[in-house]
Amino acid sequence: MCETDVDPLPGTPGECVAALEELEALKAHLAARQVRITAHLDDLQPDASDRSVGAQVALARHESPHRGTRLRAMACTLVDDLPHVLAALEQGLINEHRAGTPLGDRALRLAAQRIAMRLDDRAAVKRRERAHRNRHVTSQRRDDGTTQITATLPEVHAAAIMQSLHTRAATEKNLDGEERSFSQVVADLFVARLTGQVTATAVPVALNLVVSAEALLGDSDEPAELVPMHGGAGGPIPASVARQLLTCSPDTSTRIRRLFADTEHLVAMESTSRTFDGLLRQFVTLRDRTCRTPWCNAAIRQHDHITPDHAGGPTSATNGQGLCTACNQLKEEPDWTHTALHRDDLDPHHVQVTSPAGQTTRTRAPDPPGLAPPAPTWIEESPGHWVLTA
Known part of the structure; x- marks a missing residue:
């Protein structure tokens, strides 16, 4: 790819603000063009599924397939059902995010929900039932050694969980010698109750750790890789933490599968089975x-x-x-x-x-x-x- 010259930066604060406004309007116009092309792509493939079209959009825009499916749906909605919102996007009056959520802030969304429930109570009930059936728990690894666990639950269950955690945390926080913050106490209670142990370290855990031989022996600080086997959160961990996990106390009953990556690539394996197992x-x-x-x-x-x-x-x-x-x-x-x-x-x-x-x-x-x-x-x-x- 050939390099292009970079335009000089504005010289004054006023020029910076004016340039930002101009670029924002241009971004909105280009986003509207992407919307129309996406909807046209959908029209050109009438036999293709929404998922297939969305995945093509995702590849073109360097997005995940899930995000591509949402972009396809948003484009079709704007072109077919919300032409005035699309026109506002083309004119630079709103950005792509605002076009995707034209109701704006939370108060307006809640107001729309109330109107929808008032007009069609049965449909609102069915929507809630469908959402309850889709309850699930996910985890997403952060870059600082922590993981965010998200549970999508019926609001009654969520309220009961948070009330229980906060009530118990308030009691423990009042104990003499308690140095943890209230949030830390809530988080520790969350782990203890889910694992069934007073301390989470008493729970048997299986970890898959990919580590170089040099890092394992202390001759390198190259980070190791924690790899999930059941949809958990993985990613790099410091070499010193990896060595600590590998030499942890037997009391933790932690089983670690070590794969020594001391060659350029992992050794391949074959199977006579029809399935990967x-x-x-x-x-x-x-x-x-x-x-x-x-x-x-x-x-x-x-x-x-x-x-x-x-x-x-x-x-x-x-x-x-x-x-x-x-x-x-x-x-x-x-x-x-x-x-x-x-x-x-x-x-x-x-x-x-x-x-x-x-x-x-x-x-x-x-x-x-x-x-x-x-x-x-x-x-x-x-x-x-x-x-x-x-």
Whole structure:
């Protein structure tokens, strides 16, 4: 890709503000253009599912498939149902976020909910029942060594949980010698009650830790990698913390599966089974770490044959990839293809994804700890057609 000259920055505060306003209006206009093109793409593929069209939008905009589906839905809504909102976006009067949530602040949304309930009580009840059926718990790792656990529950249950935690926390906070903050007491109670232990360290835990031999022996401070096996939160951890986990007290009953990444790439494995199971399943998870779909980054839920089993694809590390449930279902949509590109087991594991519109994007399995990540590069596969590899 060729570099372009950078325009000089404004010279005064007033010019900075004026430039920001001008650029914001331009962004809004371009966002409106994306909306119209997205809706037109949807019209051009009447037989394609919403998920398939949304995934194509996601690839083009470097977003996750879930986000792409939402962008497709928003575009169709603006074009078909909210033309005045779209016009305001084109004129730069509102931004893309505001166009996606035209009701604005919380007070207006609550007012709209009250009106909807008043007009159609039965539909509101069904919506609540559907939301209650979709209750779930998720976790998302943060960058500071903590994890955010989110539970989507009926409001009555959520209120009972918070009231119970706060009531008990207020009692413990009043005890002599209690130095924890109220929030810390609530968090510790949350862990203790879910694990059934007074202290969370008494709970048996299985961790999957990918660590270089040098870091394990103390000769390197290269961070290790904590890899979830059941949709939990993983990511890098300091080398000193990894060594501490590996030498922790037997009282914690912590079982740690250590994979020494002292070679350039993890060793491949084969299976005679039609399904990914046992050590091969663990290997693919440890190698891929998150869903292999570009820009998805969701937790691995399913282990997929890149070349399908019914098409003769083997059950092997070379032909395997970790995907979330939604992306694995998307792969079965018409005209979506995945192709393994690497030549042998010692090469980095590359997969090329091709959409119904002819988009091609490559994904690369992350390197084990201890190796410098490759710099992203652009490859011109055909005149004017560039592919980003990383």
